[in-house]
Amino acid sequence: MEQLWRDLSQVVLADRTLADVLAEVTTLAARSIPGAESTSITLIRDDKAFTAAHHGEMALAADEMQYEQGYGPCMDAGRGGVVLRVDDMETEQRWPDYTARVQGIGVRSSLSIPLPYQGNAIGALNNYSSEPAAFATPESLAVALEVAEAVAVAVANADAHDRLGEQAMNMRRAMESRAVIEQAKGVLMAQRHIDAEQAFDVLREASQRYNRKLRDIATGIVQSTSGGGAATRPRG
The missing domain is CATH 1.10.10.10 (Winged helix-like DNA-binding domain superfamily/Winged helix DNA-binding domain)
Structure with missing residues (x-):
């Protein structure tokens, strides 16, 4: 985790678009979380969710399926500020329409962590895998929570810099x-x-x-x- 914080602190904000900054942040996050094959950052503004950056096409496709329906683990994590883990899309019952569709692009498990900032959730860090129970280990969840905290700071700083510009x-x-x-x-x-x-x-x-x-x-x-x-x- 110390290496992740060092890497995030070295992300350059000046003279770059918010999309470029978040793409680099997402890549760093994907490399740090055990089990993650594809990772994305969902941001929520005015109750509208969108993928600000992604590492791997699986994450982008899975996110967009949720945006179309208006619900799903990444959106609910971002809106509700709660951690949502799916160990197996084949047996998951909370979002039946979504889980049935997302298996078609190879997703079997996921982990969505809210991005905390000043007492609120500004979105979610989403991790996807083609293997069931990829995020079921205590280590995976612990690292993901720390990564999400680091990513939230980086997202907030990058967003503030972009708005200031x-x-x-x-x-x-x-x-x-x-x-x-x-x-x-x-x-x-x-x-x-x-x-x-x-x-x-x-x-x-x-x-x-x-x-x-x-x-x-x-x-x-x-x-x-x-x-x-x-x-x-x-x-x-």
Whole structure:
């Protein structure tokens, strides 16, 4: 387990997509859990479940079967925050429709561990095997629980980093929009000898008249005064 924590701590978050980060995390998890042939991370947001990353096609196919039906061990583990182990899909009675279908892709046993974060479950770490009772040993469950805790931290950190990057991008775009609008207002104030409020009204009316974003109208005005090409001039 110490090696897993070291490996997870070395996962690079900067300049990578959340999907890439979680794919690496899932591969590390799959190598650590005894009995796991295929592993996936199910995340739940607004009660919607999806596979954020997977190692092996068996896990992805098994997850998607559960999403189609709206229930199953990985979804119930993620929603309920409980460990759900299936020792043999042939005799399992809790999800009869799912277990009957999943045997067709070779799954005989599974282990779904909730991903705990700040007192809540944000999803589940899912492990699948083509052998019955692959996760029935105390060692397998103990390792899986520790792995899930480590994965939950990595998922939360990667998700937070991804959201922070998106927020920074949105803020940068907003600042750029603000800057070009202020430039366009300055152009209109100089050309028409009007104040800042009147200049903004001209931009807003042009945006409504031409059904274009305010930023696009402003960009056209700035470009038309800097040799950037012809632009639609708002009429006031």
